[in-house]
Amino acid sequence: MTVQDTSADLAFTADWEEWHRQKDASLAREHGFLAVTGLHWLDDEPQRFPDAPGSWWADDDGVGVDLAEGEELVVDGTPVRGRHLFGAIPERGGVEAVWGDAVIEVAKRGGQDLVRPRHPENPLRVRFAGTPAYAPDPRWVVTGTYTAFPEPRPTTVGAAVEGLQHVYDAPGEIAFVLDGRPLRLTAFNGHTSGSLQVLFTDATSGVTTYAANRALHIDAPAADGTVTLDFNRATNLPCAYTDLATCPLPPAENRLPVAIEAGERIPYERISESA
Template sequence: MAVRPIPTPHDTPTGDPDADEFVREWWRWHQRHEAVLAAPHGFLAVTALHWLTPEPRRLDGAPGEWSSGDEGVVVTLGAGEELVVDGASVRGRHVFGEIPERGGVEAVWGDAVIEVAKRGGHHIVRPRHPGNPLRTAYAGTPAYPPDPRWVVRGRYVPFDAPRPTTVGAAVEGLEHVYDAPGRVEFRLDGRELSLTAFPGSAPGELMILFTDATSGVTTYAANRVLKVAPPDADSGVVLDFNRATNLPCAYTDHATCPLPPPENRLPLAVEAGEKIPYERR
């Protein structure tokens, strides 16, 4: 994997220890994020997006015949074909069963991983091959230089009860439903703003999908995502837009990423975080 060179924190020291440490910490975070994206079985390794039907059929990039029905996801492997699921060898017919929404199972096939998942109520299979050209040619993602002005303190306002919120997806006709626990209110560039928050991957963490005036200009048009640490005892939160990242759909059409709800379209230019990937230019 050839990574496109971008300036390191040591290239432009400011002489201000706090400012230099802010840049170094962002750089360390950015490198960790890039490593996850470009991992051997990360999203850049996905070679196809297959939608399962009741009719068994073979899929490009995966062994066996796959279907989805009353038993959930089923694969029937041919002679000499094998998967490893949860560390156990699987041959012949294997029932994955029902998979929860936004859940998934990874089955190992040689040096590849076959992702079996459920998105928008539909079962899907996504083969992940380390040799996928999108991954092997990945050159890093451009980003705005980190700037403390884009670190904003806000207040988390929980809803009386989680609100089921339906949003669109990168795949036409697909919808995602999230139980939004609340919103985040903050002030930026003299404006009072708020963003609906969805549950994050860690307990108490929030996930905010948004677009802004840079979307489709310097940043990816459909969405960006910001992870927010759990609110403190006074419901305070920190929004660091320097860490706004692209979702997988910014790199590949084999993604089913959610779109922001209408109220999360910010009326200003957030010139922070990741930009349009080189692969989409």
């Protein structure tokens, strides 16, 4: 190995370590998923919850809350008391109402309205010690080819919550070769313009990596459809840490028959549960 090779490997590792540090920091932010204390599904019967103020309901007009005397929420910077109507929440959308040092998330997932309080002092967040991961290795960086479908394909997938389903428009698929084996992944739209995201499982799922899913962000394809899949950056979704998340599961075709020993592993919190 040359000095140049060693320098490149050190830079690759340092870049990955910084990415992983930032990823864990985002996960553990004050009102991130580790702060969630409850997943409360709403119907037309008003309900009170131990970790949120008010009585909550949802009907054809959307979500509402009746706050008792002395209770207050701050919505869009404005204090509200008594009855407050949030209106219809769009699918995969949400509103955050502030309650003291907590945030009450009002959202819709799988066509159902929910309330999901987030408390910074939640023990899951306070005790978070980072996410275990495989050591970064350049061999898990592969080049693929993205092919757009003639029209985005509505794709129904399951969810971490039993009985819930998500529907995403899949814009295309990615073909690549790993250890001489041709593979394909259905891609969904990513969180930034032109980018993609794939949800997948592989032969490590349920053994060294989280059983239900992992996710991989992929930068926008080049003009010729070329994409880079860096499986070192395969991440856990929130459901890997908490049962209070509604994460989507991979489509059936994204269950890879190979062991991808790269990226994030089973969280310490799940390891301790099964011990």
